[in-house]
Amino acid sequence: MNETRHESIADELTDEILxxxxxxxxxxxxxxxxxxxxxxxRGTVREAIKKLEQLGLAHVLxxxxxxxxxxxxxxxxxxxxxxxxxxxxxxxxxxMLTVMSALMKVAAQQAxxxxxxxxxxxxxxxxxxxxxxxxxxxERIQIRHELGRQFMTMSGNLVLMLIARALRMxxxxxxxxxxxxxxxxxxxxxxxxxxxxALSSRDADAAVATLQAVIDLNQRQVLxxxxxxxxNGNGVDDGHRKLAS
Amino acid sequence: MNETRHESIADELTDEILxxxxxxxxxxxxxxxxxxxxxxxRGTVREAIKKLEQLGLAHVLxxxxxxxxxxxxxxxxxxxxxxxxxxxxxxxxxxMLTVMSALMKVAAQQAxxxxxxxxxxxxxxxxxxxxxxxxxxxERIQIRHELGRQFMTMSGNLVLMLIARALRMxxxxxxxxxxxxxxxxxxxxxxxxxxxxALSSRDADAAVATLQAVIDLNQRQVLxxxxxxxxNGNGVDDGHRKLAS
DNA sequence: GCCCTAGTATTGGCCGGACCAAATTGGTCC
DNA sequence: GGACCAATTTGGTCCGGCCAATACTAGGGC
Numbered sequence: 001m002n003e004t005r006h007e008s009i010a011d012e013l014t015d016e017i018l019x020x021x022x023x024x025x026x027x028x029x030x031x032x033x034x035x036x037x038x039x040x041x042r043g044t045v046r047e048a049i050k051k052l053e054q055l056g057l058a059h060v061l062x063x064x065x066x067x068x069x070x071x072x073x074x075x076x077x078x079x080x081x082x083x084x085x086x087x088x089x090x091x092x093x094x095x096m097l098t099v100m101s102a103l104m105k106v107a108a109q110q111a112x113x114x115x116x117x118x119x120x121x122x123x124x125x126x127x128x129x130x131x132x133x134x135x136x137x138x139e140r141i142q143i144r145h146e147l148g149r150q151f152m153t154m155s156g157n158l159v160l161m162l163i164a165r166a167l168r169m170x171x172x173x174x175x176x177x178x179x180x181x182x183x184x185x186x187x188x189x190x191x192x193x194x195x196x197x198a199l200s201s202r203d204a205d206a207a208v209a210t211l212q213a214v215i216d217l218n219q220r221q222v223l224x225x226x227x228x229x230x231x232n233g234n235g236v237d238d239g240h241r242k243l244a245s
Numbered sequence: 246m247n248e249t250r251h252e253s254i255a256d257e258l259t260d261e262i263l264x265x266x267x268x269x270x271x272x273x274x275x276x277x278x279x280x281x282x283x284x285x286x287r288g289t290v291r292e293a294i295k296k297l298e299q300l301g302l303a304h305v306l307x308x309x310x311x312x313x314x315x316x317x318x319x320x321x322x323x324x325x326x327x328x329x330x331x332x333x334x335x336x337x338x339x340x341m342l343t344v345m346s347a348l349m350k351v352a353a354q355q356a357x358x359x360x361x362x363x364x365x366x367x368x369x370x371x372x373x374x375x376x377x378x379x380x381x382x383x384e385r386i387q388i389r390h391e392l393g394r395q396f397m398t399m400s401g402n403l404v405l406m407l408i409a410r411a412l413r414m415x416x417x418x419x420x421x422x423x424x425x426x427x428x429x430x431x432x433x434x435x436x437x438x439x440x441x442x443a444l445s446s447r448d449a450d451a452a453v454a455t456l457q458a459v460i461d462l463n464q465r466q467v468l469x470x471x472x473x474x475x476x477n478g479n480g481v482d483d484g485h486r487k488l489a490s
Numbered sequence: 491g492c493c494c495t496a497g498t499a500t501t502g503g504c505c506g507g508a509c510c511a512a513a514t515t516g517g518t519c520c
Numbered sequence: 521g522g523a524c525c526a527a528t529t530t531g532g533t534c535c536g537g538c539c540a541a542t543a544c545t546a547g548g549g550c
Contacts, residue, residue: 004531004532004533005532005533006532006533027543030500030501030502031501031502032500032501032502040533040534041533041534041535042502042534042535043288043532043533043534043535044532044533044534046288046292046502046503047291047292047295047532047533049502050292050295050296051295051299054295054296054299060502061501061502061541061542062501062502062503062540062541062542062543063500063501063502063541063542063543064500064501064502064542064543065501065502070403071398071403071406071407071410072410073407074321074407074411075320075404075407075408075411076319077407078404078407092403092404095402095403095404095405096404098351098355098402098404098405099348099351099402099404099405099408102347102348102350102351103344103347105347106343106344106347110343153316157340157343157344158315158316158337158340159320159323159337159340159341159343159344159412160340160343160344161316162316162318162319162320162322162323163320163344163408165316165317166319166320167404249502249503249504250503250504251503251504275529275530275531276530276531277529277530277531285504285505286504286505286506287505287506288503288504288505288506289503289504289505291531291532292503292504294531305531306512306513306530306531307511307512307513307514307530307531307532308512308513308514308529308530308531309513309514309529309530309531310530310531
């Protein structure tokens with residue numbers, strides 16, 4: 001592995017917290033104790049704990065560090081949450097797709113008005129590549145990913161870009177299998193064609209409608225695949241913290 | 246100030262990066278040099294830099310730390326960005342409101358279907374309090390804030406909650422004036438009443454429509470107030486990095 | 491019995507110096 | 521000009537130690 005000591009310690013602690021080994025309100029072991037437990041220097045533990053704090057999983061102050069409830073965490077806990085079990089939690093994936101969908105529609109809407117001609121062309125080129133039948137699955141994911149990013153960029157909305165990027169990072173943080181699961185199968189060529197037309201005529205309504213259709217289709221595919229995989233018993237759901245409040 | 250050394254150093258470095266003192270691709274001064282510059286121990290500097298890394302403003306690896314482009318940053322840079330000048334950047338605020346609006350609509354939509362009766366009651370109680378004419382401005386902001394949080398909770402969508410929470414934190418990270426600027430003036434009682442009715446009958450369409458109206462109104466108010474304040478010359482915009490790409 | 495207070499042990503924040511491995515840098519040789 | 525190698529710089533980690541703030545506990549007042 002290419003991880004530094006404090007990174008792997010942070011990962012381990014994150015995992016323990018998310019699995020409920022330490023519950024909200026609990027005190028985390030002291031830095032000195034963790035240092036002893038992991039056989040590292042206290043400074044190294046401090047860096048690991050710093051990351052937990054940034055993740056919003058723990059609040060640390062003189063006297064001790066306490067675990068925070070999941071609802072007060074940072075967006076970046078989603079990655080670890082997805083990686084908690086063999087298979088990502090279907091409910092969480094559904095929630096992510098719901099949000100992504102809403103954000104993409106806003107982005108598309110604004111993109112149609114604000115994008116430069118060059119940006120539109122770039123997007124259309126990506127769509128053209130997606131319509132190539134001889135595309136490998138990994139390439140397809142990659143291009144889709146770039147297309148999504150392109151829409152965000154075209155919207156000119158920094159907040160939108162940052163959120164979308166953060167969500168994407170969470171997906172790619174885990175193993176590649178998770179990423180390929182979350183990106184569904186292939187797209188219907190009809191939709192790609194419609195999207196291309198919407199782009200060339202800068203028709204915002206058409207773009208949003210097509211996006212809606214394509215995303216809905218994708219969402220169904222992904223969730224079906226996920227549930228099927230879960231049913232196959234691959235997803236060992238060993239009682240981690242409930243997602244719904 | 247109640248800030249630890251590494252926090253204030255992190256804030257200072259963040260500010261310098263966002264102002265363009267260090268540009269994307271630049272190497273940050275070495276830990277040893279920064280330690281000397283701030284007159285602190287290297288470990289303290291390391292903790293500060295760790296935060297920059299978490300903010301997505303710098304990528305650090307043996308050989309040196311490099312500054313990253315704003316587009317690759319974390320959502321949490323929005324707080325520092327808002328606090329960069331006396332007055333928050335109007336364009337950024339507009340972008341935030343746009344995203345918030347979209348998220349709120351998704352939340353309301355889902356909330357109408359999934360919320361428990363108790364949760365609906367809680368939301369309605371908050372609305373009732375908002376309709377009280379004798380409400381101080383700070384209280385109003387506080388209750389609005391709680392109402393937004395309540396909608397997110399009712400949606401049962403963790404991703405939605407985390408994003409909304411992160412955005413809210415960014416607003417409240419700076420001084421209270423920023424927060425009060427971003428929350429507009431008062432609400433039209435008509436809308437509050439309509440929202441109450443939508444809640445009691447669990448009418449998702451009505452809820453979303455009302456939300457749309459109230460948010461649009463609020464957005465106009467906020468942006469007008471902001472632009473007016475900017476025009477008064479309070480917003481010293483000393484050439485920080487451009488937001489739009 | 492319960493609540494409040496004072497004192498002590500514990501904990502995080504920070505310091506100084508040190509060693510190693512990876513990356514950068516600058517010079518050399520082709 | 522470009523490829524190659526050694527010296528230097530830089531981040532990752534370790535050790536041991538001091539201080540101030542917090543948590544815990546024992547004692548006193550009710």
